[in-house]
Amino acid sequence: MSMYDDLDPPYIPSTDTAFARVATRARRLRLRRRVALTGLSGAATVLVVVLASVAFAGGGGKPNRVTVGVDNTTTTRKASTTLATPTPTVGAATSTTRKAAPTTTTVPVTVPVTRPPKATTTTLPPAHIVVTLYPSQLVIQSGTTVTVSYIARNSGNGPGRLAVPACPDNQLWPDDISRSEPVLWPVPVSPAAFCTTLARTPIPAHQSRTFQLKLVAGLLDGGAGHLIPSPPGRTTFRIANAKLAVAITAPNVTPLTVDHPATVTTASNAEHWVDFTITNHLPFPVRYVDQGPCSSDIGIPCEATTPDGSVTGDLRLPPYATAKQPLYVTHFLLGANETKTARAQVHGTTSLQDIDLGSPAMPPGLYAFDWDGQKVKFTVTAPGP
Amino acid sequence: MEIAEVGAARTNAVALGLPDTFATEFERLYEHAYRAAYRLLGVQLEAERVAQEACARGGARWSRLTRRGAAEPWVVRVATELAIEQYQLRQRSQRRSAGVPGLVERLDRRRVALHRALNQLPPREREVVVLRYVADLNEADTAAAIGCSTRTVNRHATRGLAALRAALGEEHAP
Numbered sequence: 001m002s003m004y005d006d007l008d009p010p011y012i013p014s015t016d017t018a019f020a021r022v023a024t025r026a027r028r029l030r031l032r033r034r035v036a037l038t039g040l041s042g043a044a045t046v047l048v049v050v051l052a053s054v055a056f057a058g059g060g061g062k063p064n065r066v067t068v069g070v071d072n073t074t075t076t077r078k079a080s081t082t083l084a085t086p087t088p089t090v091g092a093a094t095s096t097t098r099k100a101a102p103t104t105t106t107v108p109v110t111v112p113v114t115r116p117p118k119a120t121t122t123t124l125p126p127a128h129i130v131v132t133l134y135p136s137q138l139v140i141q142s143g144t145t146v147t148v149s150y151i152a153r154n155s156g157n158g159p160g161r162l163a164v165p166a167c168p169d170n171q172l173w174p175d176d177i178s179r180s181e182p183v184l185w186p187v188p189v190s191p192a193a194f195c196t197t198l199a200r201t202p203i204p205a206h207q208s209r210t211f212q213l214k215l216v217a218g219l220l221d222g223g224a225g226h227l228i229p230s231p232p233g234r235t236t237f238r239i240a241n242a243k244l245a246v247a248i249t250a251p252n253v254t255p256l257t258v259d260h261p262a263t264v265t266t267a268s269n270a271e272h273w274v275d276f277t278i279t280n281h282l283p284f285p286v287r288y289v290d291q292g293p294c295s296s297d298i299g300i301p302c303e304a305t306t307p308d309g310s311v312t313g314d315l316r317l318p319p320y321a322t323a324k325q326p327l328y329v330t331h332f333l334l335g336a337n338e339t340k341t342a343r344a345q346v347h348g349t350t351s352l353q354d355i356d357l358g359s360p361a362m363p364p365g366l367y368a369f370d371w372d373g374q375k376v377k378f379t380v381t382a383p384g385p
Numbered sequence: 386m387e388i389a390e391v392g393a394a395r396t397n398a399v400a401l402g403l404p405d406t407f408a409t410e411f412e413r414l415y416e417h418a419y420r421a422a423y424r425l426l427g428v429q430l431e432a433e434r435v436a437q438e439a440c441a442r443g444g445a446r447w448s449r450l451t452r453r454g455a456a457e458p459w460v461v462r463v464a465t466e467l468a469i470e471q472y473q474l475r476q477r478s479q480r481r482s483a484g485v486p487g488l489v490e491r492l493d494r495r496r497v498a499l500h501r502a503l504n505q506l507p508p509r510e511r512e513v514v515v516l517r518y519v520a521d522l523n524e525a526d527t528a529a530a531i532g533c534s535t536r537t538v539n540r541h542a543t544r545g546l547a548a549l550r551a552a553l554g555e556e557h558a559p
Contacts, residue, residue, distance in 0.1 A: 007423070007424040007427065007495065007496055007499075008420060008423065008424065009419065009420060009423040009429065009432065012416050012419060012420070013419070013429065013433055015411065015412045015415050015416070018415055018433065018436070018437050018440075019408075019411055019415070021437050021441075022411070022415070022437050022440045022441045022444060023403055023441075023444065025437065025438065025441035026403055026407075026440075026441040026442075026443075026444030026445045026447075027403070027445075029441060029442060029444075029445035030445045
């Protein structure tokens with residue numbers, strides 16, 4: 001949980017529209033950079049011209065002899081205009097002196113003219129494919145699978161090709177919960193990859209094709225093939241331009257439960273260890289997502305040790321120097337139907353930030369905090385002697 | 386016969402000469418950039434534009450960024466910089482139309498206080514504080530985004546956070 005998550009947007013807008021704009025803009029930026037590169041090589045050419053003018057200054061009379069290395073030519077990169085190596089041109093009144101070194105010739109220099117690159121544009125054939133999903137709304141129970149159909153219709157005058165993610169199972173997960181908030185829910189030990197390749201199907205003009213796809217309300221374990229039922233919630237499944245509003249209902253069996261005391265007491269500016277248990281009700285190993293007994297709403301922090309004892313720290317924060325992601329998405333393993341005991345450290349301070357430097361003490365009193373979705377009465381007593 | 390790539394928006398990437406990996410990473414990149422921008426701006430349209438521009442700049446130099454392994458931090462960094470610029474631009478335009486209650490005044494007080502406090506930080510500390518605590522990058526990613534060591538990030542973060550708290554006071558302190 002971030003310290004500024006209260007400033008978060010209410011929802012994330014569709015990335016499909018954004019992607020088209022971004023791709024176009026990125027292409028323009030790339031072209032602009034190519035032009036800039038060409039401009040740089042043009043400047044180098046000008047420099048050669050200036051040197052040559054100085055060398056031949058004086059006009060009339062006997063031409064000065066200038067020794068020009070062949071590698072003085074400027075060659076742009078592949079994306080920009082390429083300058084040909086200047087061909088040594090021997091003037092009528094100029095004699096050519098060949099020396100032992102093969103790369104050195106005495107010549108006047110002819111500098112080729114640099115031309116700006118021509119902008120190329122690609123015109124796409126007038127294919128227009130629209131995808132329609134059936135149904136447009138779906139209610140699915142967590143841990144189950146549903147097959148839905150969609151029709152891709154090409155209403156344009158030219159042939160088109162529909163490109164959609166190619167994967168046997170489309171995994172659903174209420175992302176608005178799991179992305180921004182840690183949830184009391186297991187996740188796969190080795191998450192299966194979401195679709196990374198595209199399947200392309202040609203669709204002639206004024207024709208349509210019907211496809212089917214399988215939706216799975218949960219995440220697949222890539223290593224073992226188990227399906228972790230998803231938390232109940234809402235999400236949107238997207239394919240091409242079509243969207244399917246999905247409501248996921250609770251699974252038959254709650255996959256994970258946490259038992260912890262309903263009351264916790266600690267002295268102001270002190271800490272207190274609390275034992276609690278986590279039980280995996282699924283018949284296969286899972287990873288556990290924990291958020292610890294903390295609540296940003298009332299500013300009561302928490303600290304916990306993972307059951308394997310590997311990490312102790314504020315579960316809302318990354319495990320400091322080594323973690324790539326916050327702890328609540330890296331966490332630890334629970335075996336099939338296993339119950340583990342864990343310990344949480346509740347601090348009688350108002351913050352865990354910079355706790356080593358001394359955080360403000362909580363005033364004695366009666367509070368409450370949210371621990372994995374359950375309210376816990378939290379009593380802070382007067383500081384000890 | 387020429388066939389157009391139509392349908393999945395991601396195929397535009399290939400058609401426009403962008404790498405496939407950019408298309409697959411786009412959703413995550415965009416969301417991270419959008420969230421960071423929104424936290425700083427509080428206006429959806431502006432945050433979307435900022436996130437799109439940041440992703441486009443990332444896409445334009447994608448291969449170089451992925452070679453460095455710092456694509457996402459880089460894009461998020463650009464998004465936060467653009468968002469701060471956009472916020473300041475909005476403030477200036479509001480000052481010019483003095484007397485008319487502007488968007489800034491209607492925004493969340495906490496966000497306004499945050500910007501005021503960030504303005505008082507030295508540039509490097511501000512950068513680190515924004516990336517670490519507003520954009521939620523971890524130390525390693527923050528270091529990769531601004532091209533320094535995690536130790537330097539920690540130093541700036543500690544100082545910046547302390548200064549931020551002092552500037553924000555109790556009401557809006559993180």
